[in-house]
Amino acid sequence: MTLKKPSTVFYHVLIFIIAQLIWFSLLSLWIYWYVTNYLLLLKVEDKLAPQMISGTTNIVALISGLVLLILLSLSMSIIFIYLNRQLNVTRLYDNFIANVTHELKSPLSSIQLYLETMQKREVSSDKKQEFLGLMLKDTDRLNQLINSILYLSSLEQRKLTRKVSHDYHIFDTDTIIREVIQESVQEFNFPAKNVAIEGNASCQCVIDRNWLKIVFNNLIDNAIKYSPKLPQIKIQLNPGKRYFHIEFSDYGIGISQKDQKKIFNKFHRIYNPESPNVKGTGLGLYWVREIVEYHGGKISVSSAGKNLGSTFKITLPIYQESKKRYMNRLLRLSRKYQTIPETDHEQ
Amino acid sequence: MNNKDRILLVEDEDSLAIGLEFNLSAEGYQVTWVNNGKKALEQFNAGNFDLIILDLMLPYVSGYKVAENIRAKDPQIPILILTARTSLKDRLKGFEIGADDYLTKPFHLEELLLRIKGMFKRKKWYQKSIENMPSFRLGENEINFQNLTVRTGQKSFQLTAFEAILLKYLIDHRGIVVSRKELLEKVWNISSDIETRTVDNFIVRLRKYFEPDPDNPVFIKSVRGVGYILIDR
The missing domain is CATH 3.40.50.2300 (Response regulator)
Structure with a gap:
């Protein structure tokens, strides 16, 4: 849930400073060694044949030594930067594990509770039906979570290979988007009157229908989670010349300027005490971004401020107008791997 | 019930x-x-x-x-x-x-x-038990079981309900070795195979409150392999 302030930042900086001090002293040592030896060499030079030692080799030795040390410090800095990044990811990953464990245990404990209740007590058939319904909802939740983790790893490979199943086709944009949104809305039992789709996108696009649905599922899920009441959702479709735009707006609690930058990062979760929901894995929006980018598009978020809602803007390429080669490749791969047995991609 | x-x-x-x-x-x-x-x-x-x-x-x-x-x-x-x-x-x-x-x-x-x-x-x-003994003196500490406060000289601090109950049980059985199993069953009302560490955590806290040196306890002593004993000096 919460992302704790990194208490280790201080130690990272300390390590960095120490590393710099070490290389600086190494440098000084090198110069000192060179200067002292240079004097020694001069003395030796006086005694021995003067032609034995030439001044240029000394300068070459000095410069090459310095270059070596500078390279050393550069590589140290690079290692430090990557180490820092890695530590950050590890911290987020720990958080993710904690969140996933929580998300797995909650439905599991509810299922266990109902099973034990039915074993222990006489339950009326009405109640039994209610409990079974709740249990099925929980198994569904477990299934969704496990799927999202599994598909994410396959999507992350970013390679258009056999491992990621492809089902890209050319669609009429307006029709497919309205269809997918409608399906998502139904899945969440979200009242249709709270969803307004405006504008139209009369163009063609190349889309994997299953992946697109995951995008809208996540956006709708977030809109519900992060609104104190049942939210109003507005979806604006705008066709452009080469790209078309989808603006998905809710009227929830909004996202602060600071968090807008990080919201699509993997495992990132916003800790906001005013948030009506504290559950989640930090994967949803990361996944959304990955999918949009896989489709050759972009996603960004904006918010008018606290409690004024958020707007996600998705830009996708229009078929035959932009990213022609990439789109054709997606279509070709879909045809090529069509024979793979279909897996259920629904989130 | x-x-x-x-x-x-x-x-x-x-x-x-x-x-x-x-x-x-x-x-x-x-x-x-x-x-x-x-x-x-x-x-x-x-x-x-x-x-x-x-x-x-x-x-x-x-x-x-x-x-x-x-x-x-x-x-x-x-x-x-x-x-x-x-x-x-x-x-x-x-x-x-x-x-x-x-x-x-x-x-x-x-x-x-x-x-x-x-x-x-x-x-x-607990409510019944404190009717007979509303307060107790352990070393320098004056324990009030009614409002769960402990006064040590000028200072005073608050016990949690559980700490007070455990302390009360140990005081009621002072001078006798009380096993972890007994504490779990009588104080926590749970079967002893669930968690014996819970008892140890609470004992550590009581020692922090009442012992002059929690590492070398004089009031709440461990009896190796058996449990704890409260000695009232």
């Missing part, structure tokens, strides 16, 4: 809360369910509850904060933390802020009900 026992259930997972409410009602408790920390505090201030079942990850106000707030107002009300967080750190923090029991999800219904029953039983035993 007392039908009037009222439980405040703080749980933001709807499906779990519905099942818990059903079971607790079936056991004869009167249950009020709230799904966030803010409502929990509002309800607590408005109603008169006998026990709190508290989730930790809650919207608006976290479970820890809720427990702290409740403890500040009522040192005696039993609080049972029911959470998916299993780490030792969370557990210790839970006890630190004054929870009386900590049960992790997924849990067994029977165990939860037993623990709740145990908490009620304990509360009643």
Whole structure:
């Protein structure tokens, strides 16, 4: 849930400073060694044949030594930067594990509770039906979570290979988007009157229908989670010349300027005490971004401020107008791997 | 069982809360369910509850904060933390802020009900027990079992309900070795094979409060392989 302030930042900086001090002293040592030896060499030079030692080799030795040390410090800095990044990811990953464990245990404990209740007590058939319904909802939740983790790893490979199943086709944009949104809305039992789709996108696009649905599922899920009441959702479709735009707006609690930058990062979760929901894995929006980018598009978020809602803007390429080669490749791969047995991609 | 026992259930997972409410009602408790920390505090201030079942990850106000707030107002009300967080750190923090029991999800219904029953039983035993001995002097410390405060010279501090009950049990049996098993059964009202570490955690805290040197205790001593003994000097 919460992302704790990194208490280790201080130690990272300390390590960095120490590393710099070490290389600086190494440098000084090198110069000192060179200067002292240079004097020694001069003395030796006086005694021995003067032609034995030439001044240029000394300068070459000095410069090459310095270059070596500078390279050393550069590589140290690079290692430090990557180490820092890695530590950050590890911290987020720990958080993710904690969140996933929580998300797995909650439905599991509810299922266990109902099973034990039915074993222990006489339950009326009405109640039994209610409990079974709740249990099925929980198994569904477990299934969704496990799927999202599994598909994410396959999507992350970013390679258009056999491992990621492809089902890209050319669609009429307006029709497919309205269809997918409608399906998502139904899945969440979200009242249709709270969803307004405006504008139209009369163009063609190349889309994997299953992946697109995951995008809208996540956006709708977030809109519900992060609104104190049942939210109003507005979806604006705008066709452009080469790209078309989808603006998905809710009227929830909004996202602060600071968090807008990080919201699509993997495992990132916003800790906001005013948030009506504290559950989640930090994967949803990361996944959304990955999918949009896989489709050759972009996603960004904006918010008018606290409690004024958020707007996600998705830009996708229009078929035959932009990213022609990439789109054709997606279509070709879909045809090529069509024979793979279909897996259920629904989130 | 007392039908009037009222439980405040703080749980933001709807499906779990519905099942818990059903079971607790079936056991004869009167249950009020709230799904966030803010409502929990509002309800607590408005109603008169006998026990709190508290989730930790809650919207608006976290479970820890809720427990702290409740403890500040009522040192005696039993609080049972029911959470998916299993780490030792969370557990210790839970006890630190004054929870009386900590049960992790997924849990067994029977165990939860037993623990709740145990908490009620304990509360009643304690109330009866302090009628005979409202205060006790342990070394430099004057323990008031009524309002759970301890006065040491000029300083005074607050005990949690559980600490007070454990201390009371040890004092009632002073000079006798009390096994962990007995403490778990009599103080926690749970079967001893569940968690003996819980007892040790509480003993450590009592020592911190009362021993001049907690590493070399003079009042609450360990008897290797058996349990603990309270020696009143």
